[in-house]
Amino acid sequence: MTQPSLITDEMRSYIGRESEPVTVEVDKTACRMFARAVGYTDPVFYDEEEARRRGYRSIPAPPGFLGHPVYNPARPQRADYLPPFQTGLRRVLNGGTDIEYFDDICAGDVLTMTRKLVDIQEREGRLGKMLIMVNEMTYRRGDQVVAKVRGTLIQY
């Protein structure tokens, strides 16, 4: 007997659908905080003069940092890595990260991010039934694409 699929038509309808753009700020203090959390000692991530001397417009965003969405208390409080639909599974793991850069991203940059679901699969793993979703996020500064991120999200 086949088990009912966890993947609904509603979920499938999101594949390839681009979200509304979200404004993401690359803040100077946030770049420094991120660099500290990762343990960088390179002054380029802390000292704006040093960053300029090295040819950056300001402190560069450390690898992996693409800014923070502007917090809006009026928006539903839902983690932005979660899909825009209910899956019936409440536990979450990060399955992988793929970041491609097309230009330097620096403090002061205001980016727009759009996301779309590109793949959804289900699997039975050691943690039980799992949904594996791949989201693609595109970051633009003006019209220029500066980074693309593919994130794999596991719900179980």
Place this chain on the structure above:
Amino acid sequence: MSEQQLYFEDVHEGQEVPSLTVHCDSQRLVMWAAASGDFYQIHYDKDFAIGNQLPERIVHGALKHALLGRMLHEWIAPGGRIRRLTCQYRGMDLVNKNVVCKGVVTRKYQEDGRNLVELDVWTESEDGQKTTPGTAVVVLPSRGR
């Protein structure tokens, strides 16, 4: 951070990237939570982690991605740039352990006038398990110009 710039000419296939070892204690995970904006409790609340069928608090996958980025940055700075970094979180790393980042050059080539180097990168847990396999592409300056 290296004192001297690494140039494209200095790199060969099979070359190892200097490894980076980082102790991921609860303070680092809390700093990472604040810096990344990922406040999922499995990373800093032991009871919550155990309630989610995990043996302990676990290191954020994205922190391991960022540590691999730091290893590459420290290898190629100031003149190199990371073009792509991808990894999969296959194994969990628990809090209060070392995460060891490693990398090896798999290919070097020129494309559109740029000097590109491809690598396999990964993290290892203290017992030598590869928990985060991945690949990277970096751009390096040339001695020629």
